[in-house]
Amino acid sequence: MSKTSLDKSKIKFLLLEGIHPSAVEVLKNAGYTNVETLPGALQGDELKEKIADAHFVGLRSRTQLNAEALAAAQKLVAVGAFCIGTNQIDLEAARHKGVAVFNAPYSNTRSVAELVLAEAILLLRGIPEKNAAAHRGGWMKSATNSYEARGKTLGIVGYGSIGSQLSVLAESLGMNVLFYDVVAKLPLGNAQQVGNLHDLLGQCDIVSLHVPDLPSTRWMIGAKEIAALKPGAIFINASRGTVVEIEPLAQAIKSGRLLGAAVDVFPSEPKSNKDEFQSPLRGLDNVLLTPHIGGSTMEAQANIGLEVAEKLVKYSDNGSTITSVNFPEVALPEHPGRDRILHVHKNVPGVMSAINQVFSDAKINVAAQYLQTDDALGYVVIDTDAGASASVIDKLRAVPGTMRVRVLF
Ligand SMILES: NC(=O)c1ccc[n+]([C@@H]2O[C@H](COP(=O)([O-])OP(=O)(O)OC[C@H]3O[C@@H](n4cnc5c(N)ncnc54)[C@H](O)[C@@H]3O)[C@@H](O)[C@H]2O)c1
């Protein structure tokens, strides 16, 4: 088992939001025993207090790790987003602090795609309304506004991992698939890419959103886009709550212009399962409302736990930043019999020459050096002979522009 400069039992992992126990298992097997798990999200002062002494933090979509919270995390080395989306973390602020962020880009893809397809079928048959009526003692036996999925056109906005997986599943049911993406994408099966969003909206029986939360996707579906949907269309959003303006959607449902909708994500979501969910969509029987559980299956959560915990362990034990969402990516071999120094610094002229000067002055042989930079950050990994790091570590910390230095043995 690899050794870190700080004793592993002193390296604190704080896992929030009921992260699957598979993550704890991975950490413990790697020798990280100081793991605190909490079932819910934290916010404000409570979050700042808890992360003040954490070296690694794990969270899902509910914890807002903004610049202020990050400023309180003086010991933070890396953050694991145990989900796909990373919009809840200020990635820039983390980067400027030398904190690497990792996520699980594929582990819940299938879960979301399956849910969306199921919702499309239920809405095409008017099941949410019929089910609600039956619970109230009603009996809506009728074929009016009830349709097969076969032959219908599904429009996918955002043809990434989830959108393209949904495309394959929908075609297997005999649906036609159109998609809109800002990037030219290889269409799977018989799916076709369309040139602009409004073209897609007007042609589809069902429209489903699968874009990330970005400045460019924020409120991309407003009154104009909802008006561009075909009368009698179905609208599904399991991407992010900031993508859709809820009021015009609620109006289109109330007026009967849309057949139905399924919404899993909301502009404002309850902070915990104890808080009340409030939305203009409440009480509309032909709207399926789900509490942001698109990716919440046992399979997905267990896989996410393994995937992200392994990435955190790899970064802690070996320094590898492969797949980090905010850090220069460096793939590193093992380093048996050598000390490994990890140096994160501001990418400004002179830092690398100052670092190399430290080794040269100390007459220490550099056995291997790996460097990656981006516009703001440099990450250099230096392997030296075993025991050699001790004599240079303070000098490396003193190099102007240095943000963080760790040593692995
Ligand atoms: N409801 C849930 O529980 C749940 C679960 C997982 C993911 N998500 C959300 O779904 C999003 C998509 O996940 P993914 O894994 O498919 O991501 P992805 O990055 O693989 O795909 C996103 C796609 O959207 C495209 N895109 C970006 N901006 C666009 C725009 N303005 N217009 C059209 N297309 C645009 C990208 O080019 C990309 O192809 C995640 O970012 C996350 O926010 C929600």
Ligand SMILES: O=C(O)CC[C@@H](O)C(=O)O
């Ligand atoms: O697990 C969560 O809280 C978020 C799930 C989903 O939105 C994701 O981004 O993967």
